[in-house]
Amino acid sequence: MTSPTETQPEAKAPRLSSAAALAIGGVVVCALIWGTTWYAITWQLGTVDPIASVVWRFGLAAIILFVACLVARLPIRLNPAQHLAAMGQGAFVFAVSYAFVYQSEQRIPSAIVAVIFAALAFLNLVLFRVAAKQKASSAAWGGASLGLVGVAVLSGSEVIAANMDARALIGVGMATLAVVSSAFGNYFSWRGQREGSPVLSSTAWAMAYGTGMLVIYGLATGVEWRIATTPGYLLSLLYLSVFGSVVAFAIYFWIARTRGYALASYISALTPPIAMLVSTLFEGARFGWPALVGLLLVLGGQVMLIRAPKISVV
Numbered sequence: 001m002t003s004p005t006e007t008q009p010e011a012k013a014p015r016l017s018s019a020a021a022l023a024i025g026g027v028v029v030c031a032l033i034w035g036t037t038w039y040a041i042t043w044q045l046g047t048v049d050p051i052a053s054v055v056w057r058f059g060l061a062a063i064i065l066f067v068a069c070l071v072a073r074l075p076i077r078l079n080p081a082q083h084l085a086a087m088g089q090g091a092f093v094f095a096v097s098y099a100f101v102y103q104s105e106q107r108i109p110s111a112i113v114a115v116i117f118a119a120l121a122f123l124n125l126v127l128f129r130v131a132a133k134q135k136a137s138s139a140a141w142g143g144a145s146l147g148l149v150g151v152a153v154l155s156g157s158e159v160i161a162a163n164m165d166a167r168a169l170i171g172v173g174m175a176t177l178a179v180v181s182s183a184f185g186n187y188f189s190w191r192g193q194r195e196g197s198p199v200l201s202s203t204a205w206a207m208a209y210g211t212g213m214l215v216i217y218g219l220a221t222g223v224e225w226r227i228a229t230t231p232g233y234l235l236s237l238l239y240l241s242v243f244g245s246v247v248a249f250a251i252y253f254w255i256a257r258t259r260g261y262a263l264a265s266y267i268s269a270l271t272p273p274i275a276m277l278v279s280t281l282f283e284g285a286r287f288g289w290p291a292l293v294g295l296l297l298v299l300g301g302q303v304m305l306i307r308a309p310k311i312s313v314v
Contacts, residue, residue, distance in 0.1 A: 035274025094210025107171025150297025
């Protein structure tokens with residue numbers, strides 16, 4: 001039961017501050033993880049078919065999530081409506097989107113893929129406005145816009161320096177399809193939320209569905225089901241499955257359900273600076289003063305999104 005005092009401003013302020021702090025912490029952790037997964041994915045390219053690598057990654061992640069639910073005695077069963085939502089989420093996020101991500105990184109630098117994914121906040125705002133009749137505030141639109149401009153400035157030198165031949169353009173197209181697919185996956189996750197599906201179990205089912213769909217696709221197209229036994233491949237697979245999938249997606253969808261999909265998707269705008277730092281440390285990349293300007297714009301957009309009023313339904 002709720003007490004009358006809970007409606008008073010004095011009682012709400014600490015709770016809102018705590019929620020905002022948790023959201024900020026979740027965004028930072030998730031961005032740190034996904035900012036390093038771009039580099040980890042490159043450890044898996046060239047030795048194993050990308051479809052097989054995605055299957056191993058999310059298949060293992062789904063198993064871990066199901067076991068975690070069992071150990072924690074969390075509900076695993078979903079009703080038919082919840083299963084349909086998890087199936088749509090799995091198809092668009094864990095099957096189509098990541099299949100295109102792995103394929104695109106074979107053709108273009110991972111930094112460019114990260115830049116393209118910065119459009120996810122925009123796409124979510126547009127899709128939820130059209131499909132779910134959700135009206136975002138001007139602050140939310142402004143924050144997403146500022147973040148996108150910041151990432152473009154931050155990564156502009158990388159895009160200009162890239163050799164945009166036909167192969168690279170195909171990679172850009174694949175990355176664009178991946179981010180559009182992710183937006184639709186977020187919509188199905190929201191549908192699951194509306195149906196009351198738990199975060200962890202619905203994410204586990206979504207990963208399982210996405211993995212199953214890719215297995216069917218791989219069998220139909222003749223994918224070679226092999227796994228590299230090199231330390232680099234196995235370590236990257238473990239990192240991508242446990243941290244890049246289980247931990248990061250659990251945080252992501254928790255933020256999305258509690259603070260909104262626009263804020264959650266802004267994580268994709270924060271990952272490029274981290275990915276570039278990793279590239280500087282491990283690949284010898286160098287970035288100039290535009291990186292600082294872009295980073296400040298990204299952080300400013302993040303503050304605007306966090307402080308934006310909650311999205312309303314028309």
